[in-house]
Amino acid sequence: MKFLAISGSTRRASTNTALLHALQAAADQTHALSVYDRVGELPVFSPDLELDPPPAVSALVQAIADADGLILASPEYIRSIPGGLKNAIDWLVSREEVVGKPIVLTHASHRGDDMLGQLRVILATLSDRFNEELFLRLPLMKLLPDEVAAHLSAPRHQEEMRRFLDTFANYCKPA
Template sequence: MKFLAISGSARRASTNTAMLYALQSAAGPAHTLSVYDRVGELPVFSPDLESPEPPSEVAALAKAIADADGLILASPEYIRSIPGGLKNAIDWLVSRNEVIGKPIVLAHASHRGDDMLQQLRTVLATLSERFNEQLFLRLHLMKLSPEEIAEHVSAPRHQEEMRHFLEAFARYCSPA
């Protein structure tokens, strides 16, 4: 099963991005997981830029989505809302075919952010009928240093939790 994990953070030292890379490392041989950590590099959405060809950064993201069996999104909360970079990425995808019917789940690297998560759930349920609200991974990494994050996610219980999450998502992505 091939997953694409999209980080909604433009921050280089993002805990959500670090969590996605940890998830990538935890993936067993049956799963591959690529991390897209470049939402900050996408141009600001404009319908005028969609045709005839979108900007190359958008085309690359769309191809990565098309090639994936499922999407995992992880995002910080900014002012109790979806960060602008992630919302911009979603805006680029909303009128494209790559995301329609694509299985999507959420992961989150903080003990807080529930307001943003609720907004994101609403947006993703609109974007794809295959958004699974119940399948959710949450690791408490907020305010940890990169070294502390590495130690935290390498703990056996977190490795097992991440593997179970990926296995459950793979079952969800599998054709019925």
């Protein structure tokens, strides 16, 4: 199964991005997981550019088209979705590559429920295959990326992440 894990953070030392890299490292041979951590490089969405999108947008769209499923992780900014992630989603709204694409969330904090609620509404609108029940939350706030990797290398976290990926892979299979 081929997954694309999208980080909603533009911060280089993001715990959510580090969580996605830990998921990538935990994946076994049956799952290929790529991490997309470049939402900050996307130009501001403009409907005028949708027919001929900028190269950065085309690259994201192609990565989504190539994936069997999407895993999103995002920080919360002032109880909301960060602008970079919202901008990335805006680029996808009228595209067919995301319609029917299996999507799940993971989160690297014990808080952020307001943002997660908003994101769930948006993702359920974006794709009819958004799975709200399948959710991986690991409280990693205030850890640096190296600390996240070390923390998540513990056997119980490795098993939890593999179980999450296996469950998502089963969900991604055609009915």
